[in-house]
Amino acid sequence: MEKTLSKPYKTVRYFPDGIKNCYNLNVTKGRRYLIRASFAYGNYDGRDIKPVFDVYLGPNLWVTIDFETQVNSQQTDIIHIATSNSLQICLVKTTETTPVISALELRPMGNNSYITKSGSLKGYGRYLSKSGPLLRYSSDIYDRLWNSYFKMEWTEISTALDVDNSNNYKPPKAALKTAGTPTNTRAPLTIEWSSENPDDQYYLYTHFAEIQELQANETREFNILFNGELYYGPLVPDKLKITTIKSQSPKTCDGGKCSLQLIRTNISTLPPLLNAFEVFRVIQFPQSETDGSDVVAIKSIKDTYALSRINWQGDPCVPQQLRDLSSSGLTGTIAAAIQNLTQLENLDLSNNNLTGGVPEFLNNMKSLLVINLSGNDLNGSIPQALQREGLELVVEGNPRLCLSGSCRKPSKKKVLVPIVASVVSAAIFIAVLVLSLVLRKKKSTTVEGLQLPPRTPMDTFANSPEPSFDQKSRRFTYSEVIKMTNNFQRVLGKGGFGYVYHGTVNSFEQVAVKVLSQFSTQGYKQFKAEVDLLLRVHHTNLVSLVGYCYEGDHLALIYEFLPNGNLKEHLADIQEKEVNPSLTGVFDYE
Template sequence: MGATLNGLLFYVCAAFSIIHLAHSQNQQGFISLDCGLPSNESPYNEPFTNLTYISDASFLHSGKTGTIHKDLKTHFMKPYTGLRYFPDGIRNCYNLSVMQDTKYLIRTVFVYGNYDGLNASPRFDLYLGPNIWTTIDAKLSGPGMAQEIIHITRSNILEICLVKTGTSTPLISALELRPLPYDTYITRTGSLKYVDRIYFSNSDQGVRYPEDVYDRAWSPFLPVEWTQINTTLNVVDPHKDYNPPQDVIKTAATPAIASEPMTFSWTLDTSDDETYAYLYMADIQKVRNNDTREFDIIANGKVEFDPYSPMKFEVEVLFNRVPLKCEGGLCRVQLSRTRKSTLPPLMNALEIFQVIEFPQSETNQDDVIAMKNIRDTYGLNKISWQGDPCVPKQFLWSGLRCNVIDVSTPPRIIALDLSRNNLTGEVPEFLAKMKSLMLINLSGNKLRGRIPQALLDREKEGLKLTLDGYLRTCKSCKKKFPVVAVVGASLSSVAIIITVVVLIFIFKRKKPSISKVKRSSLELKNRRFTYSEVKDMTNNFQVVLGKGGFGVVCHGFLNNQQVAVKVLSQSSTQGYKEFKTEVELLLRVHHINLVNLIGYCDEGNDLALIYEFMENGNLKEYLSGERDGSVLNWPSRLKIAIESALGIEYLHIGCKPPMVHRDVKSTNILLGQHFEAKLADFGLSRSFLVGSKTHVSTTNVAGTIGYLDPEYYQKHWLTEKSDVYSFGIVLLEIITGQPVIDQSRENSYIVEWAKSMLANGDIESIMDPKLQREYDTGSSWKALELAMACINPSSAERPNMTRVAHELNECLEVYENLTKRRSQDANSSKSTGHSISFVSDTPSAR
């Protein structure tokens, strides 16, 4: 395609003096930094877009300011005429406060403009947090360039870093963030890197804010073999999600020779790169009543899809759910009229993106906040203390040692050396909050006062705390008062002190009996019951709720409240070891998404566990239709998945030591009265180490066939990712309603069955038919892709449970946002359900 040069976006940004200024739009959530702008000139309204720009001075701790050559200033918008450059240090970073889990369009603009008079265009790397984004080579881009991505923030801090890679000096002219609706630009994985954004017109005017409410920069483009059409009528956008500007969708292109197809292509960096394209379609041509416009959309000449007819004066956005790969990196899409069509194909605008992965997790946010607190409290403006403290390793902050397990696990700071930094004031107590720290060296400073008790407590837990000797001498010192002051105390004061002491003594003596009165039987958690009491509460085991490897689960009552009693059978395949493991675990862990242990019986061979009663049984019963044919709807399934994931996440990161469940399956996910989900059956649970070891070697493999991690089964290496695999199988059950193993299927194992169905790219053939299509493709595809990521054969490639829970929340948000939008505009449903896709996947039209 003739308009796919990387620098095109920049020229669009620079050419807005010719655009008519429309009424001002809402800039809520926008961040517009004019880099190098003096603080006393901030803020200002850019005259052509009416965007409000501010100085970047408060968003970083380094850099110097410059201005492009005066002869070039008239060619650029004001925000791009100044710049900030970074002659010192290797990595210099902007620190931006953003909304967590928000989709942003992020644009960076770079104009060298010979600001230094050296005519030496710089080359450097651009990072987003700890991950490389791209390489900026001003020499290849002419006067300047822009880089843009669409990215979801994982925390409330976003860091954009410029990294020196040679002898030239990094620089930046502007930094712009624009929030986008969450249910737009959905990807299977990763973020979207800008390739092209064009509207089909022979105009010479770019379109940006305020015409585009998201401040996307559109450039006009019209191949010589195409013909422009336009309209003066308003084109309706029923959904208001992608919100294309009227100037963009009131023009369109058709082939100059009506019988010819419309073919367009673009180039990716490599054959392995993945791409998404968004086609904006609206039939804006007045035609005869008996005329039809219908065409096929063909990707890379290999696949043909159902014919498509654009709506009359109503815009739709067609895009591929599954990313497209192109042989040799050359992508080609063709719109070809069908035989019954009397009119040629038509298209209004097009956006193209390349998938970019940011795999490295940021350092644990609590650790990051603590380090920034240290930096700000003690004024440690070290040039190296910018960006992520731990990763990439080559930019590790001086004085730190970090534990970096894998790219999906947030690194933790385990050692902090602040010796000989001329620190003054009190010993910093907030260091005790960095629970991962194993060593703190504060020697050689000018600290004073007592060592905070919180740090002394951490020492007892194994923290190595290195301090100057005089601080240690104060470890047990007590504050002394002059004798005169004590002698001079009034008798009334002494009487008051004696009275208070007596009251405290009396209160402490009475406290146990008060507690005893307040605690009801069900509040007496973890109580040991006799076997006789167990028989009484179950009416001699009269009502059996279910059976398993442990034995039977009976219904019972404890002080008129329902309980579930799991009784160990004498012939059970599980024994005392599993019983003991479950009791010990549930005695010390408590979480809203783990089943609550009320008590237990350990009397000779008679073993039982007494749990809170979960009124709606287990998840598998609902998925298989065993519960009187009751069907869980799609949002209920997502909520159950989220709550189950949070329970597993707690075992992995909330327990000390962390635990692996080892038997995550749909029968072990119990549902309460309001279908709240809780994880149960911890008899096979096992603690695992953290630190340098990546796994625990086990002699015997434990788990359930079908849910068992193949890597764990083959190598006997147990990690928390074994639970992730099992949860991925549960998630497949939730999505598909299929049994894990079904010999009547061609592919009996659910994993192989799902892969074979995915090859066809048809979401309806995968989703549980009992849902009767009451779901949306956006959240269902995202959930399915997450399930497939969880069952990746390589444990290192699986997400952790924190990421799983986060992405499931995203799935639910996508569904709820769509439902809300549909309720607000019921007439839009016909467009939302249009069955068309132009590349290798499910129907997607908006």
């Protein structure tokens, strides 16, 4: 049998390519299986670099294989109920080392055995024998591994007779033909183990059969205690027939120390005996498998972008580092199949070579919290519906992409930007604009496109009707203003209106945010005049209005940010240097 055990370790399969490599196994949904994986590293590659990697069962981490701290051969098994008709066992690369596997075994179990309230079972089987061989198939019809276990303070008893093992667990008959009893017949039979985590839960399965011929005056009766508390009893084992005592609910171990004791009763003339036992630790696999309809959508996306098989094996949503399509070499437009992932919360398509526009259908995916499209070559305007509160939209690194309504159609011919020839002409231009405002102001206090009542320093905007902007002006909430200015961190200027702050919209578009002081009468008048100017006059040398904020006592105007400074600084610089300036790209934010 030792040769049989060593056989799986004589070969190895290794996976130098890709992050995740999977085995797809056909199973029956709802069926209970024993799944066993064996691993060995014998320096097959001559590099003597011991691998460390993770093993996933479906979408959940099963075990971490670490040859750096453990022996060169490892084996792990689990009893698990299949949740679909396919099962993926995946080796996931977590370091620079290469994952390896020697054997993967799948055995169907009886459905009326090893029933738990939740979770799967990771454990081992033991039978009480001083030097018995390893027992597995064909001794065990389920191919469980039974190792001998014996303590110095015990005495071994055995029988050559056949022992009936007919119940839901069917341990090997060979395991039931031997048993251990305490050498001190008045002492308990004790089995102890340590729990790494005090919150770990355990299920116990103890197998008993009377294999001695008892005299008329002999009795064997005992209680079973777990961590000092009565677990079952009293028990009188049946002669040459199995009795299995199982946990009805999971057990925890106080202080990380676990103890199983068999203690004879007062009427018993013989010490307790135990033929075999199993201890399993509960493993919770909380991550559900990807929904079937989502799998279909993801396969469609895979076909659209011709993704490599290595990156798309097993459950497509795990582990964490494989959940997005970032840096995957995607080309073409954003695949329409993405909209079928209705429960998707984070869509990461960054750092690819995607072209075309940002599709409107992304707005129909109501579960989306983050859309990362940065580092592509998308073009056109971003749909207004995607510029909403509660959705983080990241689009930097797409030079041909712009906000909805802010895209300007390119001219058929290249033309030079108008340059104002001298300081005098610039001054005349500004004077004409100001004079126009004054004359119009005298005619009426009503501005086309904006209705504002007179205001005193103690008035609040909550008592005023909301201004009506043109449809190209986006409305922002005050919380969005705080976020875009990083809590008003960088001041660009200050005037009678109030402070002007530097800000960022959509993580890439720089803006200047003019916030009206709540106690500034002059600032309120400037606000009226400025909005009138921006709504009536459009010129290359005038900054454009991106949006506004009108919320309770908070009023702000958001402009495009021009990095070349304000008009005052340029006029002063021009006068000092006596050179002809270009006023393109400057504006007096104050």
